[in-house]
Each structure stands twice: as C-alpha cells, then as structure tokens.
Amino acid sequence: MTTVVRDGLFTVGDSPHLVGGRCGDCGRHHFPLLGTCPYCSSDQITRAELSRRGTLWGWTAVTAPPPGYLGDVPFGFGVVELPEGLRVITRLSHPVEHFTFGMPMHLRIVALHTDENGDDVLTYEFTPEAYDRKIVPTGEAGGGRA
Amino acid sequence: MTRVEITGIGLHPFGRFDGTSVTEMGVVAVRHALADAGIGRGGFQAAFCGAVYAGVAAGHKVLDSMGMTGMPIVDVEAGCASGGAALMLAAGAIRAGQYDTVLVYGVEKMPKGIIRSSFFEPWREQAGLAATPAYFALRAQRLMRESGVTKHHLASVVVKNRRNGVNNPDAMFRKDVTAADVLASRVVCEPLHLWMLCSPNEGAAAVVLRKGSGGGVELAAAALRSHLPGSVLGEATPMSGLATDDITPPTSLAARAAYEEAGVGPDELDVVECQDTDAARELLSYEELGLCNPGDAAKLVETGATEMTGRLPVNPSGGLLSKGEPLGASALGQVVELTRQLRGDAGPRQVEGARLALSHTVGRGANACVTIIRR
Numbered sequence: 078m079t080t081v082v083r084d085g086l087f088t089v090g091d092s093p094h095l096v097g098g099r100c101g102d103c104g105r106h107h108f109p110l111l112g113t114c115p116y117c118s119s120d121q122i123t124r125a126e127l128s129r130r131g132t133l134w135g136w137t138a139v140t141a142p143p144p145g146y147l148g149d150v151p152f153g154f155g156v157v158e159l160p161e162g163l164r165v166i167t168r169l170s171h172p173v174e175h176f177t178f179g180m181p182m183h184l185r186i187v188a189l190h191t192d193e194n195g196d197d198v199l200t201y202e203f204t205p206e207a208y209d210r211k212i213v214p215t216g217e218a219g220g221g222r223a
Numbered sequence: 224m225t226r227v228e229i230t231g232i233g234l235h236p237f238g239r240f241d242g243t244s245v246t247e248m249g250v251v252a253v254r255h256a257l258a259d260a261g262i263g264r265g266g267f268q269a270a271f272c273g274a275v276y277a278g279v280a281a282g283h284k285v286l287d288s289m290g291m292t293g294m295p296i297v298d299v300e301a302g303c304a305s306g307g308a309a310l311m312l313a314a315g316a317i318r319a320g321q322y323d324t325v326l327v328y329g330v331e332k333m334p335k336g337i338i339r340s341s342f343f344e345p346w347r348e349q350a351g352l353a354a355t356p357a358y359f360a361l362r363a364q365r366l367m368r369e370s371g372v373t374k375h376h377l378a379s380v381v382v383k384n385r386r387n388g389v390n391n392p393d394a395m396f397r398k399d400v401t402a403a404d405v406l407a408s409r410v411v412c413e414p415l416h417l418w419m420l421c422s423p424n425e426g427a428a429a430v431v432l433r434k435g436s437g438g439g440v441e442l443a444a445a446a447l448r449s450h451l452p453g454s455v456l457g458e459a460t461p462m463s464g465l466a467t468d469d470i471t472p473p474t475s476l477a478a479r480a481a482y483e484e485a486g487v488g489p490d491e492l493d494v495v496e497c498q499d500t501d502a503a504r505e506l507l508s509y510e511e512l513g514l515c516n517p518g519d520a521a522k523l524v525e526t527g528a529t530e531m532t533g534r535l536p537v538n539p540s541g542g543l544l545s546k547g548e549p550l551g552a553s554a555l556g557q558v559v560e561l562t563r564q565l566r567g568d569a570g571p572r573q574v575e576g577a578r579l580a581l582s583h584t585v586g587r588g589a590n591a592c593v594t595i596i597r598r
C-alpha cells in the first residue's frame with residue numbers, strides 16, 4: 078500500500094500533476110492550493126492541475142537529513158519553473174552534478190520512506206526529461222486521497 | 224521629531240554556556256546596560272524583549288529574577304529580526320511620548336543539534352523540504368549566477384569576518400582561518416561549505432533607550448519590514464513563487480525606510496553590521512542595503528572596501544560567522560557593537576572616526592530590520 082506525504086498536494090497515476098490554484102481575479106497561479114490568493118488576497122480560487130513539465134531554475138543536494146525527514150540522503154533539492162509563471166520548491170532526482178540552468182524537467186511521484194504501517198509514503202520530485210522515466214507504481218496511492 | 228538616544232549597552236557573550244539559563248544570560252546583559260546608562264530599578268518605564276526559542280514570558284522572567292517588575296514587559300518575536308523589532312517598538316513609544324526611558328533586550332538559548340522549527344508544517348519536514356541550508360544554498364547559487372560571485376568570494380567573506388572575530392572577546396569563534404581552510408571544510412549544500420554557515424548558539428544583548436537631550440549616540444532609525452509575496456527564495460521560504468525577478472526584498476524595503484527616517488544615504492555610512500547567516504547572505508545584503516549596485520557584490524568584496532582597512536568595514540564584530548547566531552539577541556548584539564564603535568570603545572577592532580552606522584538582520588517571517596545610529 079501507499080500513502081501520500083500530504084493530501085491534496087499532487088495527483089498520482091501515469092501522468093501525475095501538482096495541484097495548485099488559479100486566481101479568478103489576478104489570473105496568477107500558486108502552489109499548494111490555498112483558499113485565498115497569496116498575491117492579491119482574492120477568494121476566487123479554482124483548483125488547477127499544474128503542468129508536468131518545466132525548466133530547472135536552481136538546484137543543490139541535501140547531504141544530511143533535515144529535521145523531521147526520514148528518507149535517504151543525499152537527495153536533490155531545488156526550484157523548477159512551470160509554464161504557468163510559477164517557480165516551485167521541489168525535491169529533485171539525485172545526483173545533481175550534471176544539472177544545468179534551464180534544462181527541461183518533468184514531474185514524477187517517488188517513495189520517501191516506509192511508514193509505521195508498512196506503507197510507502199509518496200512525494201513529488203522533478204527529474205531531467207532526458208533521464209529514465211521511472212515512476213513508482215501507484216494506482217491505489219492514498220486510496221484516491223491525493 | 225523626538226530624538227531617541229542609546230544611553231546604555233550590555234552583552235552576555237555569544238557562545239555555548241552549559242548550565243547557564245537563558246534568564247541568567249538576560250540578567251547579565253540587562254545589568255550591564257542599566258549600569259552603563261546609570262539607572263537602576265525604577266529607571267525605565269517599559270521593557271521590550273526579543274526572543275524566539277526562549278518560551279513563554281522569557282523577558283518577564285529576566286526582570287522578575289532581578290526584582291524589576293511592575294512596568295509593561297512585552298516579548299517580541301520576529302525571527303532573526305526580533306531584537307530590531309523590539310527596538311523599533313521602544314523607539315516609537317518614546318517618540319509618541321508614552322515613555323521617557325525604555326529597556327530593550329534580547330535573549331536566546333538555541334536548541335543543540337537539528338533544530339525543529341514550528342515555522343514549517345510537519346509534512347514539509349517529512350518531505351525533506353524544511354532544509355534551511357538548502358534554501359541558503361539555492362540563494363547562493365543565484366547570486367553566483369547573477370553577480371559573478373565565486374566560491375572564492377564566499378570564502379573571503381568568511382576569512383574577513385573570522386579575522387575580525389579574533390579581536391572580539393564576546394565572539395564564539397576567535398581563530399583566524401584561511402580561504403583554503405574554508406574550502407576544505409565539508410560541503411553542506413553545494414556551493415556552501417560548513418564554515419560558510421553560522422552556528423546557532425546562545426547569548427543576550429541589551430540597550431537602554433532614552434528621550435534625548437542632544438548628546439551621545441542617537442538612534443536615528445529603526446525600521447522593520449516584512450516580505451512582499453512572490454519571491455521563491457526569500458526568507459519567507461514559500462513552497463512556490465512567481466517567475467519574476469523584480470520583487471523588492473524585505474531588506475531593501477527596511478533599508479529604504481531607515482535611510483529616509485535618518486535622512487542619510489548608504490554612501491554616508493562609516494561602518495555596517497549585516498546578516499551573515501551564510502557567506503552569500505552577507506554579499507546579498509551588500510546589494511539589498513544599497514552598499515553597492517545590484518550585481519556588484521563580488522566587485523565590492525574584491526576591492527577590499529568591506530575589510531577593516533577599507534572605506535566601509537562590514538561586520539567588525541566578526542559577524543554571525545564568528546559570534547554565532549542567538550536569534551532573539553543577534554540584532555541587538557549588532558547595535559551594542561555599533562554603539563561601541565561610535566563611542567570609540569571598540570578597542571583593537573575600532574573603525575577610526577566612525578560616526579554613522581547601520582545594522583541589519585533578516586530571517587523567518589520574512590522580517591527584516593535595519594537600524595541606523597549616529598553621533
């Protein structure tokens with residue numbers, strides 16, 4: 078079985094998406110989905126499945142486990158720019174040594190660690206388009222809660 | 224406008240002090256500041272205390288243990304800017320005519336090891352997205368890309384600050400280091416090596432503010448600003464931001480407000496203490512505070528301008544890289560240092576003839592404070 082690190086953050090399956098919001102007043106997107114636009118304070122927000130593809134804007138590797146993190150180190154960490162005009166903080170595939178600014182990236186869903194019930198805890202990460210597309214088998218992830 | 228003066232300063236050294244409580248450190252700083260101001264019990268009408276990890280009524284406990292209660296005692300939390308926020312509130316109250324004399328202090332005893340911050344939601348920690356040094360690293364990478372900063376520039380900031388710290392008995396690290404040493408320390412998050420990052424620690428600082436009569440050191444400005452939304456790598460550490468690079472950072476907002484309040488410009492400054500949580504943060508602060516043009520941080524550091532022998536020494540105290548960072552106390556620690564500089568009391572790290580000084584901290588929230596003092 079699998080579960081997700083936070084409900085409502087992303088969809089799972091063969092073409093996963095991050096779930097953000099689009100503001101009906103200013104037209105800007107945000108992530109994760111909020112009830113109020115973080116840019117213009119409007120409450121006219123509609124759920125938006127964000128583009129699965131973007132470009133690399135920044136990256137590093139985390140070498141020691143940060144507070145509260147139970148997964149493996151090192152792991153990639155950075156920012157991917159999406160066509161919606163959004164820069165998203167994200168886990169990145171590792172190693173990061175050959176990453177370059179602006180390189181095409183795509184979203185995938187990966188297992189962080191196994192929880193106390195023996196379930197894989199899923200999160201999102203971006204990996205270069207050119208890399209092997211290895212998507213964690215899902216389908217029943219989070220019982221549809223994602 | 225009412226003139227506000229700094230009439231007393233006090234410090235408990237920054238470092239690690241097992242067996243000394245945060246309250247006891249606060250008492251040391253407050254006692255020194257009150258003695259320096261020549262006042263005692265009943266000599267101030269309000270107290271504002273910067274504190275982040277010290278718990279409920281941390282400031283109250285300090286004055287309670289000294290038998291100095293009865294007046295309003297307010298704890299102020301604004302991340303790394305807590306002490307600056309306390310200073311702003313105190314100065315405002317004096318200018319409004321509410322009080323004549325106010326005690327401002329900051330205390331901190333940061334937990335050891337990996338620090339859990341209530342700032343992040345638990346899922347974000349679990350996902351590995353609460354990695355503070357990784358955010359610093361991403362900011363450093365952008366600065367390297369946009370301002371021609373190299374790892375050698377980053378190392379040179381550490382070398383400068385650690386060299387200054389040798390002359391500061393209140394600092395945690397007092398050993399000279401070389402650029403080679405810095406670059407040989409382990410990589411925490413590329414491009415940042417361990418020695419390019421400051422250490423969270425413990426300490427306390429205190430300042431007495433008084434409605435002024437014309438002498439001594441004047442608090443010319445104390446400005447606090449929060450961030451504008453949309454900057455993905457800003458200290459607000461959001462999960463996303465806008466694909467634009469023209470969002471004014473909170474440090475620049477606070478700096479502009481402070482320059483306006485004091486009626487001065489950055490080119491008039493004699494000495495600066497700025498946030499150097501990591502070496503890149505100091506260079507970014509140069510640009511955000513207007514000490515150089517955007518994109519020129521590398522050039523400024525290359526000219527040696529910010530060395531003790533340069534035209535604008537930055538972090539003569541050794542900065543957070545030498546002193547360590549006790550969140551609630553760090554901003555007031557800078558003000559104590561700069562008051563010493565303006566009084567000519569800074570000993571071997573004295574900036575000769577310093578008359579106008581600026582201090583700056585920025586952190587979680589995001590909050591940035593900039594204070595300007597002059598004599």
Ligand SMILES: [Zn+2]
Pocket residue numbers: 100101102103104105114115116117118119
């Ligand atoms: Zn909006």
